[in-house]
Amino acid sequence: MTLRDLTLEGLEQSLNRVLMLDPEACRRLAELHGRVIRIDLRGTGVQLNFAPGHDGRLQIVGGPELVPDCALSGSPIDLLRASDHDSGHAQLFAGRVHIDGDTGVAQRFSDTLARIDIDWEEQLAKLTGDIAAHEIARRARMLGRSGERLGQSARDNLSEYLTEEVRLLPHRFAVDDFLEDVDQLRDAVDRLEARIALLEQRKAGEQA
Amino acid sequence: MANQRSRTHFGYRTVESGQKAGLVREVFDSVASRYDLMNDLMSLGIHRLWKRIAVELAAVRAGQRILDLASGTGDLADRFADLVGPEGLVLMTDINAAMLDVGRDRMVDRGHAGNLAYAQVDAEKLPLPENAIDVVTIAFGLRNVTAKEQALAEMFRVLRPGGRALVLEFSKPVNKPLEKIYDLYSFGILPHLGRLVAKDAESYRYLAESIRMHPDQETLRGMMEQAGFERCDVHNLTGGIVAVHRGFKL
Numbered sequence: 271m272t273l274r275d276l277t278l279e280g281l282e283q284s285l286n287r288v289l290m291l292d293p294e295a296c297r298r299l300a301e302l303h304g305r306v307i308r309i310d311l312r313g314t315g316v317q318l319n320f321a322p323g324h325d326g327r328l329q330i331v332g333g334p335e336l337v338p339d340c341a342l343s344g345s346p347i348d349l350l351r352a353s354d355h356d357s358g359h360a361q362l363f364a365g366r367v368h369i370d371g372d373t374g375v376a377q378r379f380s381d382t383l384a385r386i387d388i389d390w391e392e393q394l395a396k397l398t399g400d401i402a403a404h405e406i407a408r409r410a411r412m413l414g415r416s417g418e419r420l421g422q423s424a425r426d427n428l429s430e431y432l433t434e435e436v437r438l439l440p441h442r443f444a445v446d447d448f449l450e451d452v453d454q455l456r457d458a459v460d461r462l463e464a465r466i467a468l469l470e471q472r473k474a475g476e477q478a
Numbered sequence: 479m480a481n482q483r484s485r486t487h488f489g490y491r492t493v494e495s496g497q498k499a500g501l502v503r504e505v506f507d508s509v510a511s512r513y514d515l516m517n518d519l520m521s522l523g524i525h526r527l528w529k530r531i532a533v534e535l536a537a538v539r540a541g542q543r544i545l546d547l548a549s550g551t552g553d554l555a556d557r558f559a560d561l562v563g564p565e566g567l568v569l570m571t572d573i574n575a576a577m578l579d580v581g582r583d584r585m586v587d588r589g590h591a592g593n594l595a596y597a598q599v600d601a602e603k604l605p606l607p608e609n610a611i612d613v614v615t616i617a618f619g620l621r622n623v624t625a626k627e628q629a630l631a632e633m634f635r636v637l638r639p640g641g642r643a644l645v646l647e648f649s650k651p652v653n654k655p656l657e658k659i660y661d662l663y664s665f666g667i668l669p670h671l672g673r674l675v676a677k678d679a680e681s682y683r684y685l686a687e688s689i690r691m692h693p694d695q696e697t698l699r700g701m702m703e704q705a706g707f708e709r710c711d712v713h714n715l716t717g718g719i720v721a722v723h724r725g726f727k728l
Contacts, residue, residue: 304563323560
């Protein structure tokens with residue numbers, strides 16, 4: 271018995287606690303009941319086998335003896351990036367993350383974990399009742415929205431200060447004009463190059 | 479064979495062989511309702527790690543048939559049922575009806591259905607044909623069996639060739655200081671815990687005594703080899719307080 275077993279037990283319990291807060295994720299994982307998904311953290315020597323149960327809870331089983339249905343391998347950072355929905359496919363196609371075995375199972379498993387969405391209002395309602403939970407959640411959302419507005423206006427003020435007041439950065443329109451000029455210059459150079467090539471061709475024809 | 483001997487041990491007492499099953503039943507009838515709580519208290523929760531390691535060594539796969547003897551409240555069966563998937567089968571058994579009832583209720587509460595079956599079974603006389611089971615396990619049960627050799631022979635008989643048996647059981651600490659602390663705990667603290675929580679000091683005294691009377695690592699490995707198991711290995715856990723014996727039918 272080692273620290274590893276203690277860590278696995280702790281990891282399994284924490285992960286399942288989070289999962290139980292998202293019934294939809296549990297339902298999707300329960301569809302994988304009986305499958306084993308191995309995650310191989312390259313460079314660390316750690317191999318974890320995840321076995322979803324009948325209710326979507328995950329068992330994390332160590333050891334090489336288990337035969338997985340599919341295996342995902344990559345460095346911890348690459349695997350984390352792969353779980354991001356936008357850049358995940360890029361990681362895969364760049365060859366930094368490998369999938370062996372049933373790719374469908376691997377895809378469903380990683381998608382489910384990446385999309386865990388906890389309904390905090392529902393969880394809160396279990397403690398406080400529906401009405402109080404709804405009110406608290408509404409206020410939290412309002413607070414979130416005003417925070418967002420505050421953030422946006424801070425960003426706007428900063429950009430105005432840098433471009434208009436101290437003129438450390440060019441204004442966006444100036445950048446656009448500059449980029450347009452660069453494009454026109456490039457096109458003009460291309461045309462000139464084509465013209466020179468044509469003239470050289472003509473001169474070579476006259477000499478012959 | 480042990481079951482042909484007329485006398486056997488029950489803790490530190492020597493009793494008629496025929497009496498032991500009844501005495502063990504009384505112990506477990508008495509502790510059934512508070513069994514899980516007592517396990518957590520007695521082992522400080524470490525029993526979960528011991529069982530986790532046993533499950534790992536069992537390397538159960540989807541679709542397999544698992545026989546779990548002396549299931550008790552079903553800690554192992556619970557994990558196995560999730561590992562074998564909907565096509566597999568876990569047979570959860572116990573000789574004690576009270577324990578099996580508690581275990582079955584717990585499995586139903588946890589939502590297991592379809593791949594878990596329950597039966598009151600005597601480990602010495604398994605009601606199963608030969609070569610029927612992929613993995614057979616007995617966790618903290620073998621020391622309560624009257625004729626251990628007979629139980630091991632039965633486990634071997636029902637296993638399919640290639641199948642494996644796992645015995646998770648208290649064993650002998652591998653170093654002296656640990657043994658001293660362990661003895662102090664078992665005979666000084668454990669019966670008091672039993673009296674306070676399960677209102678039954680005698681049953682817990684029996685548990686401590688039966689652990690001391692159980693064969694040590696090498697003896698049990700020899701018994702498994704005698705029963706026909708091959709490639710037997712022993713995994714000591716928590717300094718040998720508990721050991722997992724594993725053997726294969728090849």
